[in-house]
Amino acid sequence: MDSSITPHLACPRSRPRRIADDYVPPYPAWSARIDPAIGQVVMASYGVQWRGPGDADAALAHVGALRAMLDAASGARHVDLARYVDEAGYDTLVLQPYWTDPAVFRRWEGRTDVAALLAADTGLGHFREILTPTAERLETLYSTEDEMEGLGRALERRSPPVQEHAYWGSARDRFPIAQTDALEPTGQLGFAADGAGRVTVRGHDNIAIIRSGQDWGPTGGEERRLYLAEIEPVLRAGMDFLRDRGGECGCYLNRYMRIVDLDGTPQEKSFGWSYWRSLGDMETWSEAHPSHLAIFGTFMRIVQQLNFDLKLRLWHEVYVVTSDQQLYDYRNCHPDTGFLKQMPR
Numbered sequence: 001m002d003s004s005i006t007p008h009l010a011c012p013r014s015r016p017r018r019i020a021d022d023y024v025p026p027y028p029a030w031s032a033r034i035d036p037a038i039g040q041v042v043m044a045s046y047g048v049q050w051r052g053p054g055d056a057d058a059a060l061a062h063v064g065a066l067r068a069m070l071d072a073a074s075g076a077r078h079v080d081l082a083r084y085v086d087e088a089g090y091d092t093l094v095l096q097p098y099w100t101d102p103a104v105f106r107r108w109e110g111r112t113d114v115a116a117l118l119a120a121d122t123g124l125g126h127f128r129e130i131l132t133p134t135a136e137r138l139e140t141l142y143s144t145e146d147e148m149e150g151l152g153r154a155l156e157r158r159s160p161p162v163q164e165h166a167y168w169g170s171a172r173d174r175f176p177i178a179q180t181d182a183l184e185p186t187g188q189l190g191f192a193a194d195g196a197g198r199v200t201v202r203g204h205d206n207i208a209i210i211r212s213g214q215d216w217g218p219t220g221g222e223e224r225r226l227y228l229a230e231i232e233p234v235l236r237a238g239m240d241f242l243r244d245r246g247g248e249c250g251c252y253l254n255r256y257m258r259i260v261d262l263d264g265t266p267q268e269k270s271f272g273w274s275y276w277r278s279l280g281d282m283e284t285w286s287e288a289h290p291s292h293l294a295i296f297g298t299f300m301r302i303v304q305q306l307n308f309d310l311k312l313r314l315w316h317e318v319y320v321v322t323s324d325q326q327l328y329d330y331r332n333c334h335p336d337t338g339f340l341k342q343m344p345r
Ligand code: HEM
Pocket: 029, 164, 165, 166, 167, 168, 169, 170, 171, 172, 210, 212, 214, 231, 235, 271, 272, 273, 274, 282, 283, 286, 287, 292, 295, 296, 299, 314
């Protein structure tokens, strides 16, 4: 079977996989392939935060203006827009463009019109979370063959069915860098406030980030009913746990987000977006914590009930980044926004 690791990124392992070489997964899944010309990607999140319903139009207008600047000349390869209400009750829109070349991204952010909009004083809260993992520091998994999402759309190419999935520890086995590196976290978060409402956060080495998505648009009949009535409530409970008590498991922050159109209309797509102290902490939560085991168990029961014939699309992308592959800044945001929650008070 094919490995999830794109062939040019494979190397002799000093760290073995958790499976035997002849392991065959019980159901198929696919990964994005990384073109050898792509050494590093950019996943940016531009958030705008507000509380009063009267500010929603201004937030949508801001996001719409930024979206218009992500034109063909921007070089962005894929853009998502998503919305969530955070733990403090603030509504938030996040524009998430992907690039496959950090130099092209830097040129875009440096454009006069873009820089002016990103610095504009709108009276709303704004944050920027920029991740720039190198190719060996990312992995993806898609449960269906027909569509990829997020980073997969930016990378464009898909693998044949891959071997490394459907067992605990498979996410690690899909990382090229984990062939030789334990991805242990080192260092601490650092915070710098300018006294005028702006805080910059420095990430430490080997923070792990997951974007774990669900697309129930293609489902119908009994499958749709079971997704909405049985899986989604358990997923939401798990996402609430990570948001409110994730610190107990090494999760710095979690957002359960809904993909929306530019006018704010929700699509039938959601995702969990979380930042962890390490890949090890993320693995331990997924493998052993009741909140993910409940999601996993409910899903597995329903898959069997539906005779493995599912239209539901599940996907995820995970990055493990070095300190200099992360940039977080928060402007005029409430004190529990994103990484600010971790700031010593
Ligand atoms: C409806 C929602 C979800 C379902 C049905 C689900 C189910 C699953 C399944 C079936 C796997 C094994 C996949 C494979 O290797 O073939 C898995 C792995 C995993 N899930 Fe979820 N999950 C959901 C949401 C989430 C969310 C929102 C997160 C994190 C925020 C998450 C974190 C993980 C991680 C980290 C793994 C990899 C574990 C490892 O490799 O050891 N899942 N999940």
